[in-house]
Amino acid sequence: MAAAKKQQTEVQQAVAKGNTIRTGQVKLNIVAQMIRQLPVAEALAQLTFSKRRIAIEVKKVLQSAIANAENNNNMNVDNLYVHEAFTSKSFTMKRMRPRAKGRGMAIMKPFSNITIILRERSE
Numbered sequence: 363m364a365a366a367k368k369q370q371t372e373v374q375q376a377v378a379k380g381n382t383i384r385t386g387q388v389k390l391n392i393v394a395q396m397i398r399q400l401p402v403a404e405a406l407a408q409l410t411f412s413k414r415r416i417a418i419e420v421k422k423v424l425q426s427a428i429a430n431a432e433n434n435n436n437m438n439v440d441n442l443y444v445h446e447a448f449t450s451k452s453f454t455m456k457r458m459r460p461r462a463k464g465r466g467m468a469i470m471k472p473f474s475n476i477t478i479i480l481r482e483r484s485e
Contacts, residue, residue: 375445376431376480380423385416387449387474393420394447394476402428402442402480420476427478437482445481449474 383390393416397405402424409421424444431437452473458466 374435374437374482376427376435376437376442378423378427378430378478380419380476380478382452382473383416383419383476384471385419385474386472387451389414390416390420390449390474390476393417394449394478397424397444397478398447400444401483402439402444405444420478423476423478427480431480431482437480441482442480443483444478446479447476449476451475 393409393412393414396408396412397420400408405424406421409417409424428439428442431442432439452475454473455471457469457471459469461467
């Protein structure tokens, strides 16, 4: 008995990455959570009117993903939605702050990465 082969359809997707964004991973993930599974027009509106400082950087990455989808993959912009938006840790700048009695305290300044994957909705 021959095993039946599963046919997998190639799903087109557009990817954009933002590296070394100056914020912590948890704060960036809150903004990424706002736009997951949304159509791109609604996601852009969410980021435009968000009060969080980092939403401006995420909006730039989303616009880059939209441009990649349109120019590189010939996808219809009206049917795009945010399939995935995930964050990861990048490096951490370490600085010292002088404290009492000749001691020093470490100040950690974290950086993060964000990856946005867009797909086209099938009508």
